Amino acid sequence: MSSNTGGYFVPAPTAWPFYLTIGLFLMLGGVSNYLNGHGASMLIWTGLAISLAFIWIWFRGIINESESGKYGQQVDMTYRWGMGWFIFSEVMFFGAFFGALFYARQLSLPWLGGSDVMTNAVLWPQFENAWPTNGPGGVGGDFGIIPPWGVPFLNTMLLLTSGVTLTFAHHGLRENKPRRNVILWMWATVALGCIFLFFQAEEYIVAYQHLNLTLESGIYGSTFFMLTGFHGMHVTLGTLMLLVITLRLMKGHFKSDSHFGFEGVAWYWHFVDVVWLGLFVFVYIL
Amino acid sequence: MSEHHDSHHDDHGPEKGIMRWIKTTNHKDLGTLYLWFAFIMFFIGGVMSLIIRLELFSPGLQWVNPEFFNSMTTMHALIMIFGGVMPAFTGLANWMVPMMVGASDLALPRVNNWGFWILPFAFTLLLSTLFMGGGAPASGWTMYPPLVLQTGDAFPFMIFAIHLMGISSITGAINVIVTILNMRAPGMTLLKMPLFVWSWLITAYLLIATMPVLAGAVTMLLTDKYFGTSFFTAAGGGDPVMYQHIFWFFGHPEVYILILPAFGIVSTIIPTFARKTLFGYDSMVYAMASIAFLSFIVWAHHMFTVGMPLAGELFFMFATMLIAVPTGVKVFNWVATMWRGSMTFETPMLFALGFVFLFTIGGFSGLMLAIAPADFQYHDSYFVVAHFHYVLVPGAVFSIIAGMYYWMPKWTGHMYHEGLGKLHFWLSAIAINLTFFPQHFAGLAGMPRRIPDYAVQFTDWNVISSIGAFFFFIAQFIMAYNWIVNCVMRKGAPATARVWEGAHGLEWTVPSPAPYHTFETPPVISESEITAVHDEPAAAPSRA
Numbered sequence: 119m120s121s122n123t124g125g126y127f128v129p130a131p132t133a134w135p136f137y138l139t140i141g142l143f144l145m146l147g148g149v150s151n152y153l154n155g156h157g158a159s160m161l162i163w164t165g166l167a168i169s170l171a172f173i174w175i176w177f178r179g180i181i182n183e184s185e186s187g188k189y190g191q192q193v194d195m196t197y198r199w200g201m202g203w204f205i206f207s208e209v210m211f212f213g214a215f216f217g218a219l220f221y222a223r224q225l226s227l228p229w230l231g232g233s234d235v236m237t238n239a240v241l242w243p244q245f246e247n248a249w250p251t252n253g254p255g256g257v258g259g260d261f262g263i264i265p266p267w268g269v270p271f272l273n274t275m276l277l278l279t280s281g282v283t284l285t286f287a288h289h290g291l292r293e294n295k296p297r298r299n300v301i302l303w304m305w306a307t308v309a310l311g312c313i314f315l316f317f318q319a320e321e322y323i324v325a326y327q328h329l330n331l332t333l334e335s336g337i338y339g340s341t342f343f344m345l346t347g348f349h350g351m352h353v354t355l356g357t358l359m360l361l362v363i364t365l366r367l368m369k370g371h372f373k374s375d376s377h378f379g380f381e382g383v384a385w386y387w388h389f390v391d392v393v394w395l396g397l398f399v400f401v402y403i404l
Numbered sequence: 405m406s407e408h409h410d411s412h413h414d415d416h417g418p419e420k421g422i423m424r425w426i427k428t429t430n431h432k433d434l435g436t437l438y439l440w441f442a443f444i445m446f447f448i449g450g451v452m453s454l455i456i457r458l459e460l461f462s463p464g465l466q467w468v469n470p471e472f473f474n475s476m477t478t479m480h481a482l483i484m485i486f487g488g489v490m491p492a493f494t495g496l497a498n499w500m501v502p503m504m505v506g507a508s509d510l511a512l513p514r515v516n517n518w519g520f521w522i523l524p525f526a527f528t529l530l531l532s533t534l535f536m537g538g539g540a541p542a543s544g545w546t547m548y549p550p551l552v553l554q555t556g557d558a559f560p561f562m563i564f565a566i567h568l569m570g571i572s573s574i575t576g577a578i579n580v581i582v583t584i585l586n587m588r589a590p591g592m593t594l595l596k597m598p599l600f601v602w603s604w605l606i607t608a609y610l611l612i613a614t615m616p617v618l619a620g621a622v623t624m625l626l627t628d629k630y631f632g633t634s635f636f637t638a639a640g641g642g643d644p645v646m647y648q649h650i651f652w653f654f655g656h657p658e659v660y661i662l663i664l665p666a667f668g669i670v671s672t673i674i675p676t677f678a679r680k681t682l683f684g685y686d687s688m689v690y691a692m693a694s695i696a697f698l699s700f701i702v703w704a705h706h707m708f709t710v711g712m713p714l715a716g717e718l719f720f721m722f723a724t725m726l727i728a729v730p731t732g733v734k735v736f737n738w739v740a741t742m743w744r745g746s747m748t749f750e751t752p753m754l755f756a757l758g759f760v761f762l763f764t765i766g767g768f769s770g771l772m773l774a775i776a777p778a779d780f781q782y783h784d785s786y787f788v789v790a791h792f793h794y795v796l797v798p799g800a801v802f803s804i805i806a807g808m809y810y811w812m813p814k815w816t817g818h819m820y821h822e823g824l825g826k827l828h829f830w831l832s833a834i835a836i837n838l839t840f841f842p843q844h845f846a847g848l849a850g851m852p853r854r855i856p857d858y859a860v861q862f863t864d865w866n867v868i869s870s871i872g873a874f875f876f877f878i879a880q881f882i883m884a885y886n887w888i889v890n891c892v893m894r895k896g897a898p899a900t901a902r903v904w905e906g907a908h909g910l911e912w913t914v915p916s917p918a919p920y921h922t923f924e925t926p927p928v929i930s931e932s933e934i935t936a937v938h939d940e941p942a943a944a945p946s947r948a
Binding site: 125126128129130131132133134135136138139140142143146147149150153154176192195196199200203204206207208210211213214215217218221222225226227229230234241251252253254255257258332333334336337338339340341343344 | 418419423424426427428429430507508509511512513514515517518521522525528529557559560561564567568574577578581582585586587612613614615616617619620621623624627630631632633634635637638639640641642643645646649650653713921924925
């Protein structure tokens with residue numbers, strides 16, 4: 119743990135966060151109007167464009183500051199702590215959805231099926247607890263499920279491999295191996311992320327077109343798509359982050375002993391990887 | 405030392421005009437913005453509570469229709485919790501944490517700016533629902549399905565407003581936690597930190613752990629309403645009770661998010677005016693940590709009547725009662741700190757003492773509610789309303805007021821008017837008991853919460869309660885006048901650097917008003933500014 123040694127980098131006043139917030143405000147206001155059936159696509163796209171522009175500008179500013187050597191040891195430690203706590207908050211977000219899955223399977227479905235309580239007798243006496251299910255109301259109609267040992271297993275292998283290639287890149291950077299090798303390992307990691315996303319999209323298409331497995335397929339469809347969907351969004355974000363890091367490596371950024379931008383993205387990617395392992399076990403296999 | 409002692413830092417001094425506030429990355433500017441924002445929200449939320457009390461002044465429906473009444477209870481809660489108390493505590497943390505640990509600023513100043521500026525936009529989304537078709541959210545702040553899914557156009561605005569508030573809280577919490585872990589001056593070890601800093605370290609942890617869970621819960625509400633998911637629909641295999649579990653997994657730690665910084669403030673103020681060191685520093689830290697841990701395993705005591713298995717009722721009942729132990733440690737420590745102290749009763753001390761008495765009453769009624777079989781009678785009655793208002797108003801809000809009186813001379817360089825401060829305290833303390841004490845009786849006699857009309861036998865208690873509420877609201881204008889004229893507009897007497905005779909800590913070593921930048925080079929901490937005194941005799945510095 120470091121302490122205040124003086125000369126900590128304090129950024130100049132900036133309106134980036136303010137404009138980013140305006141972007142988010144317009145976008146979310148627009149989405150709200152859209153959901154209420156008032157149509158507001160102009161608002162949504164304008165807000166999204168402003169948000170993305172200022173995320174871009176903000177990160178570009180950080181990268182420029184970092185490359186011009188404004189960040190000392192202590193700022194580095196700030197980013198480490200900050201990224202760690204941010205990932206912890208993400209873990210808790212996924213925890214809410216895993217919690218919903220466990221609660222439904224361990225408590226609400228057995229109760230609906232008549233174990234421990236008799237309330238099911240007045241509601242759905244015919245219902246028997248089983249998994250997968252779309253509930254006693256058969257919400258969304260009959261559906262099939264994605265077998266775990268096909269595409270999901272392949273995706274597990276892809277993500278685990280991407281963790282390995284990323285680690286090779288990291289070691290190469292730390293040990294001052296030729297930059298070309300590091301960049302190649304990074305491109306391999308980005309490619310594995312993209313292939314994962316391709317298969318995930320393919321799986322969704324199969325689910326919707328052939329299996330009648332949709333977001334509306336009762337509690338199974340809800341937990342399946344919300345968990346894999348939020349994970350897929352995180353993989354998309356993680357792949358973009360890996361891409362940025364790769365491009366920065368190609369521009370000659372990062373030193374062997376100072377590259378938290380790289381490490382932060384690596385932490386994030388491993389976090390996404392671990393969430394997938396949880397999904398593979400609890401959503402696909404069990 | 406002059407006010408411009410560090411004007412050589414002209415590369416990042418304050419800008420002029422409105423852009424100063426939009427662009428600022430300075431923890432003191434942002435602290436001020438947070439506090440002004442909270443101040444405005446307290447008055448907006450307060451007006452809503454007056455509408456509620458006006459309608460309840462007499463039985464029958466006279467002023468507002470029931471839907472609007474329900475909107476008022478819902479919006480009052482959301483505004484007071486997310487717009488009032490939480491930003492006020494974050495504002496105090498912004499101002500005080502860097503000064504208390506000897507840091508130059510918060511660790512991530514631009515993120516700090518973002519965390520503040522999200523709030524006005526989030527509350528614009530939320531408050532705009534008052535003017536929408538179907539009215540503002542009226543389901544109660546807990547947003548239970550299926551009722552909340554009947555909300556009109558306001559629904560997505562409410563959900564996204566909560567998402568934004570969550571981002572604000574999480575960024576603010578990460579900032580505070582990283583500042584505390586990474587930016588302390590040499591010699592400021594963890595167990596030498598002022599207790600306000602400790603309270604915020606633990607609060608920040610609770611925020612990061614639970615705000616994402618709330619985000620998940622309201623996201624499920626959103627998809628249940630618009631995208632056909634079945635999380636909270638039994639027909640699809642889900643369960644409305646599941647929402648309550650996820651919500652209260654957030655909601656109970658949230659309760660401690662609203663009170664732990666208050667513990668920190670009171671633990672700072674009482675030693676100053678008792679002119680003694682805090683009794684049992686270590687046990688105060690361990691007590692807060694225990695309370696934070698327990699807060700994650702007691703959530704279902706909010707749902708005793710929902711139909712849980714007996715084992716669940718018992719577990720959550722006993723776990724809840726366990727919290728009384730560390731809380732009792734804290735109350736006894738505050739009392740022991742005052743024992744044989746050279747006490748004086750300036751306004752911050754009066755509010756801190758009010759806190760100890762009245763928060764403890766709220767704690768006792770909490771113990772009554774923790775008894776599961778008894779809760780079957782109290783649940784959703786005015787007794788519950790009385791309980792949580794005792795811990796939130798003379799608890800959290802009194803501590804914020806105490807902290808403001810205590811530190812504002814340091815911020816502005818000018819003293820508030822002591823006589824007006826004391827008047828404000830006594831009016832507030834009497835009015836708040838008039839408002840909320842009778843609600844215990846109404847609740848025990850069977851008056852349900854969240855209704856605009858009631859049976860005539862509850863009239864007397866409601867009349868007293870309404871009179872108290874208006875009385876309390878009006879008394880706050882004395883405070884507003886006192887702070888704005890004497891401190892902000894600098895009409896009050898100039899404050900010394902130390903401000904209070906018995907005050908110790910790094911924040912009192914800088915001039916009043918505190919310069920725009922403090923501790924750009926880390927301070928050398930003298931032993932007399934360390935407010936922590938450990939129980940081991942060897943570690944105890946001698947201080948008169």
